Structures are given as structure tokens and as C-alpha cells.
Amino acid sequence: MKPSDLSTLPPGVPEALEDEGVEELYPPQAEAVEAGVADGESVVASVPTASGKTLIAELAMLSAVQRGGKALYIVPLRALASEKKAEFERWEEFGVDVGVSTGNYESDGEWLASRDVIVATSEKVDSLVRNGAAWVDDLTCVVSDEVHLVDDSHRGPTLEVTLAKLRRVNPGLQVVALSATVGNADEVADWLDADLVQSDWRPIDLKTGVHYGNAVNFDDGSQREVPVGTGEKQTESLVADALDERIDGQGGSSLVFVNSRRNAEGAAKRMAEVTSRRLDAGEKNDLRELAAEIRDVSDADTSEDLARCVEKGAAFHHAGLASEHRSLVEDAFRDRLVKCICATPTLAAGVNTPARRVIVRDWKRYDGEFGGMKPLDTLEVHQMMGRAGRPGLDPYGEAILLAKDRDTMDELFERYLWAEPEAVRSKLAAEPALRTHVLATVASGFATSREGLLDFLDRTLYASQTDDDARLAEVTDRVLEYLEVNGFLDREGGSLTATGIGHTVSRLYLDPMSAAEIIDGLEAAEADAESLRQSPADRQSGGRDAEGVDAGVTAGETGFVTGNELAASSGADGGGDGRGGEDAGDGSGRAGGAGGTERTVTPLGLYHLVSRTPDMYQLYLKSGDRETYEEEFYEREGEFLGHAPSEFEDVAFEEWLSALKTARLLEDWASELDEDRIAERYGVGPGDIHGKVDTAEWLLGAAERLSAELDLDSTIAVREARKRVEYGVGEELLDLAGVRGLGRKRARRLHEAGIETRADLREADKPVVLGALRGRRRTAERVLENVGRKDPSMDGVRKDAGASAAATAAVEGDDEGGQATFGDFS
Numbered sequence: 001m002k003p004s005d006l007s008t009l010p011p012g013v014p015e016a017l018e019d020e021g022v023e024e025l026y027p028p029q030a031e032a033v034e035a036g037v038a039d040g041e042s043v044v045a046s047v048p049t050a051s052g053k054t055l056i057a058e059l060a061m062l063s064a065v066q067r068g069g070k071a072l073y074i075v076p077l078r079a080l081a082s083e084k085k086a087e088f089e090r091w092e093e094f095g096v097d098v099g100v101s102t103g104n105y106e107s108d109g110e111w112l113a114s115r116d117v118i119v120a121t122s123e124k125v126d127s128l129v130r131n132g133a134a135w136v137d138d139l140t141c142v143v144s145d146e147v148h149l150v151d152d153s154h155r156g157p158t159l160e161v162t163l164a165k166l167r168r169v170n171p172g173l174q175v176v177a178l179s180a181t182v183g184n185a186d187e188v189a190d191w192l193d194a195d196l197v198q199s200d201w202r203p204i205d206l207k208t209g210v211h212y213g214n215a216v217n218f219d220d221g222s223q224r225e226v227p228v229g230t231g232e233k234q235t236e237s238l239v240a241d242a243l244d245e246r247i248d249g250q251g252g253s254s255l256v257f258v259n260s261r262r263n264a265e266g267a268a269k270r271m272a273e274v275t276s277r278r279l280d281a282g283e284k285n286d287l288r289e290l291a292a293e294i295r296d297v298s299d300a301d302t303s304e305d306l307a308r309c310v311e312k313g314a315a316f317h318h319a320g321l322a323s324e325h326r327s328l329v330e331d332a333f334r335d336r337l338v339k340c341i342c343a344t345p346t347l348a349a350g351v352n353t354p355a356r357r358v359i360v361r362d363w364k365r366y367d368g369e370f371g372g373m374k375p376l377d378t379l380e381v382h383q384m385m386g387r388a389g390r391p392g393l394d395p396y397g398e399a400i401l402l403a404k405d406r407d408t409m410d411e412l413f414e415r416y417l418w419a420e421p422e423a424v425r426s427k428l429a430a431e432p433a434l435r436t437h438v439l440a441t442v443a444s445g446f447a448t449s450r451e452g453l454l455d456f457l458d459r460t461l462y463a464s465q466t467d468d469d470a471r472l473a474e475v476t477d478r479v480l481e482y483l484e485v486n487g488f489l490d491r492e493g494g495s496l497t498a499t500g501i502g503h504t505v506s507r508l509y510l511d512p513m514s515a516a517e518i519i520d521g522l523e524a525a526e527a528d529a530e531s532l533r534q535s536p537a538d539r540q541s542g543g544r545d546a547e548g549v550d551a552g553v554t555a556g557e558t559g560f561v562t563g564n565e566l567a568a569s570s571g572a573d574g575g576g577d578g579r580g581g582e583d584a585g586d587g588s589g590r591a592g593g594a595g596g597t598e599r600t601v602t603p604l605g606l607y608h609l610v611s612r613t614p615d616m617y618q619l620y621l622k623s624g625d626r627e628t629y630e631e632e633f634y635e636r637e638g639e640f641l642g643h644a645p646s647e648f649e650d651v652a653f654e655e656w657l658s659a660l661k662t663a664r665l666l667e668d669w670a671s672e673l674d675e676d677r678i679a680e681r682y683g684v685g686p687g688d689i690h691g692k693v694d695t696a697e698w699l700l701g702a703a704e705r706l707s708a709e710l711d712l713d714s715t716i717a718v719r720e721a722r723k724r725v726e727y728g729v730g731e732e733l734l735d736l737a738g739v740r741g742l743g744r745k746r747a748r749r750l751h752e753a754g755i756e757t758r759a760d761l762r763e764a765d766k767p768v769v770l771g772a773l774r775g776r777r778r779t780a781e782r783v784l785e786n787v788g789r790k791d792p793s794m795d796g797v798r799k800d801a802g803a804s805a806a807a808t809a810a811v812e813g814d815d816e817g818g819q820a821t822f823g824d825f826s
Helices: 013-019 027-034 053-066 078-094 110-114 122-130 134-138 147-151 156-169 185-191 234-244 261-276 281-297 301-311 323-334 378-385 406-417 431-443 450-457 461-465 469-485 500-507 512-533 536-542 563-570 603-611 625-635 650-670 675-682 686-709 715-727 731-737 743-752 758-763 766-772 777-787 801-812
Strands: 043-046 070-075 098-101 117-121 139-144 174-179 195-198 205-212 215-218 223-225 254-257 314-317 340-343 357-360 364-367 372-375 396-402 489-492 495-498
Touching: 013 078, 027 043, 027 053, 027 195, 043 053, 043 185, 053 070, 053 078, 053 139, 053 174, 070 078, 070 122, 070 156, 078 098, 078 117, 078 323, 098 110, 110 134, 117 122, 122 156, 122 431, 122 500, 134 139, 134 156, 139 156, 147 156, 147 174, 147 185, 156 174, 156 431, 174 185, 185 195, 185 461, 205 406, 234 254, 234 261, 234 357, 234 396, 254 261, 261 301, 261 314, 261 340, 281 301, 281 323, 301 314, 301 323, 301 675, 314 323, 323 686, 357 378, 378 396, 378 406, 396 406, 431 450, 431 469, 431 495, 431 500, 431 512, 450 469, 450 495, 461 469, 469 489, 469 512, 495 500, 500 512, 500 686, 512 603, 512 686, 603 650, 603 686, 603 715, 625 650, 650 675, 650 686, 650 715, 675 686, 686 715, 715 731, 731 743, 731 758, 743 766, 758 777, 766 777
Parallel strands: 043 174, 043 195, 070 117, 070 139, 098 117, 139 174, 205 396, 254 340, 254 357, 314 340, 357 396
Antiparallel strands: 205 215, 215 223, 364 372, 489 495
């Protein structure tokens, strides 16, 4: 079947596909067309990586647009959203407008109404539905990429509920689900009322095997000799072997999968010695330029380590890297400039990085619940192996696991090479997942009663996979009780309605337990402040009890209780994730603010408040950390908001200290401590820092909204703390740092040169501005233009040497490379 055989596509698209080299559809693509994917029929395509799943989606979406409809492409990762948008933009010359939306969970994305094809993460689509995006009603085609991730305990429930909502809003909606080969693709197809296209076909052969001794033993019975020299490791020999096999003048690239960030970085350093010996002069020059770009992204040690590897033709890839680091590495690998990437399994999750050879070095990973090293799932290893083989570049792909002995080799064949991938199972029937989705389902109007809610949930994959209706109803009832007691839902008779604050929590895309924690902390601070405004006699008779609640005021009167109070009064488990469900008081007077100390709302207190919510991934306490942060806890106990556990409650107190460690990282960031110092101090990478900062900014923004809605006095303090995290600056720089294109270090340089506000910047002498910005004319012009300067040109301006010296001293003044105006961590 040829593209020109399809009459459903916009004019010119079939010819464009043929110009791209798609002279004939792959067998799975042709099968999908026969199943009606270009005619508006729902299809589940379960086919291997690199077998043309994206074109199946494009045929569906372009045909839908040609019929006058609108298409949505749902991806699991933001990085994949950007990649797919860039890929789909080639259709704009045929009148197809493409948009992407991944952030700002409060937005209704009204501007997307004018787009024909929209790319978004499942979380973003869920938030758009919650915020009433009117254009959602106009969707005629929805594509769910990597739909097997409904099995993921974190992202899966959101994808599952989102698809159920979209199908409810649009009864005739075409759903195209793309998946790797899974053990129960037929169940997924039944759930979506879709035809199943299932195939093992690949455009190029994939050979899978195990390296043992001095050879790779493939599953077809063949062998490839790859000797391991004295002092060498298996991985180094396999990477060198792939590079030395020249096909059309090109050596083969390799992806090496390991089980931790540290192992990824260590392996990349070793592989760099292998790749560096196989670079030509042109490649060495290009890699030096790429390494300079990587160093410019961040001043953390991780950035320098990555640059050194890249200069030699290798790289590491993990979540601790900044997103720009990852993009630079991925692009260079696709361009065959970087020869080897050593990565954690996150790289297997859909980003287009094919290699001639994939080496799965580590097939076990530490699992805390398991209590040790646990073998990876077959599906996950198959995802890694599927990255082998680049259509149009390699005649074949090889995926190789490593064994030290014959017994391990036999186990790897049985467990991975000859095994079918596991079935995907819904993770919806867990309270942490249901909390947010039950509230959103009611707040969005998808259900107005318990029966209606259960009827909606009956449309999910979970309901289609289980006969145990009582289990889902039981968990749902516990969640409804939690939401009612915390004031997010009203239940009168048989009806369910979201309260005003419940609607806000849903639109903010918060876990209701996070909202309850934030509200409790802010209200506790408000009650303390009110107590201080009362006379001594009033405080004695009407102060706060040991739980931190106004005396004489019941939970029903306030409308809000925390998870621990719900657990004590109703037997609920506080959400099932161990957060917020611990006893608040221990008889020591510490509950409601450590040690009974009166609270003041400070940035650290707010950072700690949002850091202990379920929506923030806390930093782990490492060996020796407990003593450090326990001391910090007692020194600054008056700043903590909400119920502090006793130090004798090991689990709860440890979580409190983990939140304190996370809050201290945020405080250091907002005190302008250099990124490399923060990375070293907390044992994290640039990506971790920015991830924590982004999450804190979102949660503090939510806290600001909640504080304003509840008419609390803390709103201004929350707003300032949010802005300091957003810009990473001290209070005195907030006005300057908000200028687009300026950033924390440039704002500090300007401030030290005497330019303290935006108004100052609009009127400042240009030589002083240029000196403070280190003589970078284009940067200076852009900053002045963004601040509203009438004449931003720097033509003929010479920098003020004194301003330049002051700026340099301000940012680089101390011996350790940190900010000179701020002290070190005590």
C-alpha cells in the first residue's frame, strides 16, 4: 500500500510522504489503514519500536483534520512533546496548524482552540479538562503514545482517567493508542473499543543475545566473537567492537543502560577512553564546541564532567542533568557525533535515540519495597532493546545483555530474550491516585453523586480488568470521606458537589492531601498571629491547643482537618502514602509548631511546608544528615508551619527532616548560592535543582491562591517566597530579576553597580550597564529593550571598568566561588 492510495489525507501530503522516502507503508501501518485508522476508527497498535507507530498516528490525525476535526497527541514526557511538535510542524505547509502545551496547570489553553493538532502531556490534558478548556469538546481524534504506561503507578492513573473523560465528553471520539508489544494488548483494545493491530515486524532485523566469555551468543543460535582484553570490561569491548565495524564509512554507535546515575557517569568516563581513540580531527573540533555549550548551561560539577566526556565522544544521560544538557546530548548522538551514551532507563521511554548496538549492562535495580536488588521487568528491558537499529543508517540492530557465568546467561535468555512482556495492569484503585481524580471528576461535573462517580469509574481500565467492584467502591468511599472532612466536597443526601476551595484545588492540579497540608500550615500561622493580637486573658481562655487548632473550634466548624485528625476520628489512613497521617501531638507541647514556639511566616517555613506535601519529591537523608538537620530543626523551630511530629516518631520525624533538607536547598537557591555549591552540598545534579525549584514555584503559587481565597494574612509572604524561588534571588533583587533575559547573576551584578530597580535600569548610564554585564552588547541591548528603555542601542558605548570590577567581585568574590554576600551553611 502506497501513501498515494490514501484519499483521506490533505492534498499534497501523500506526495510529501513519498518524497520523504515512504514509498510503501510498513506492514503494521497498512494493517492499521485496513482497520480504518484513516477513516476515524479507533485502533490500538502494539508493535515494536522503530516500526512506524508515529506514521500511524499521523495518518489518523491528518485525516481527522481533513474531515474538519481537531486532533490531540498525548505523550508521557515533556521532552517527547517538544520532539513530536517539531516533527509534526512539517505539515504546516499543507494548512495544518500545530501547537504544544506542557506547563501551567491553571491555564485553560484557550489559544489552542485555533490549532488543528495539539501535543500535550497527559497531566496537561487532565488539567485542561479540569479548567474547562472549551476546545476539548471539538476533539475528533486522540492519540495516546506509549499507552502501556497506564501500568505506571505515578503517571498511569492520570492517563487512564483522562482517556475516560475525553471519551465521555466526545462519545464518537477516535482513539489511537500506540504501544510497545505487551502481554495483554487485547485488553487495552477492549477497554478503548478499538481494533487491535499487533505485529512483531521491524524494518530492520534486531538480533538479541548475551555476551559471555569472549563472544555474543544470539537467540538465533549464531555467535559473534568479541574478546575481552586483559584489564578491559565487557562493555568497553562491545562499544569498541561496534565502532570498529565500519558500514558505509561509519562506525556503530552504542547505548549502554545502567541502573543508577553514578554508574552512568562512571561508565561514560570509561567509554570516553574508548571513543576518543576513534575520532577524526573534524569530530574532535565539533565536540570541543559542543562541550563549550554544555559548560555554558550550568556551573555545576556535573556539567563539567559531562563536557569532559563529550569532548572525547561519549556522554551520560540521566534525570540529574538539566533539560538543555539532555537535549544537546540527544541531538549530538542522533547526528552520530557522540558515539556512546551511558544512560539510566529513562532514555528508553520514547525519546528518539536509536543506536546500532544497545548494551543492557545492569538488569537489576535497587527496590526499597523489595528490600534489595530486583530484576527489571521484561517489558522495560524490551523497551531498552528496542532502541537498537537505526532505519536508513544501519543494516541491523543488536541488543546485548551481559553475563559472567553460564547460569546467568541461561537466566537472561529465559527471563528476557525468550520471554513475553508482562501484561499492563491499572494502578487506579489506590488512594493517592483516586484522591485527586475523584475530586477533579466531581469538580469538573463528570459525576454529581456517588452512583454517578462509580459509573464514571466503571469506564476505566481498572473496571474492565477486575470483577471486584466492591474494592473500587470501598476505596472510593474512603476518599470521599477524606475530601468531605477536609472541606473539598459537600455530600447532601445522594448528591456530590465540590466546594469553592475544592474547585480551586482541582484547578490548581494539587493532590488534595497537599492542599490540606498547606491550608493547615497557613491557618496555624494565622491562628498564632491572632493569638498574639489578643489580650493575655483571652489567649489563656481561647488560645490554641496542643494540636495547633483554635480552642473550642471543631473540625466541622473550620471545614479543614489534616490527615492525622481524619485518621484519629474516622479510621481513614490519611491517603495511604504515609504523609500527613502521623499523630500531631505527643504530649510534649511540640505539635502545632515545634516546642510551642510562636510561628512567624518565613521563606524557610513556607519552603518546608510545600516540601512535606505528597506533590514534592523530598531529598533523602544520607548518613550523617539526621544529626545536621535535627540541630537545624531545633534552631529554627519557630519558623515551621503546622504539626511537627515528636523525634520519637521515627518515620514521621525522618520525613519532616527530609522536607527540611529539601527546604534548605530551596533557601540556598533563593539566597543566590551558586549552583555548583548547591549540587555539592546536597549531592544532586542541575536537573534535580531545577526540578525542585520548578515544583516549589508551582506549589507556592498554589499556596498563594489558597491563602488569598481563605483571606489569610500570609498571602504577601507566600508571594514573596514564590518569587524568590522563581528568580533564585534575595529580596532586594526581586524587582530587577523579573526583567526577561536578566537572570539571577546579571541582576546581582547590576545591583552591585548601583542599579537596584527596573526604574534605575531604564535611566542608568549605558557604560555602567555594559560594564555590569561584562561588555556583552547584545545582552545589554536585549535587557534594556525588555525593561522598556526607549533607546537600547549600545553602539559606540564603552563599558565602565569600575562597574565591571564591582560586578565581578559581587558574583565571584569568595574563595570558593560562591556569592560573597551570603554566609555558608551553618
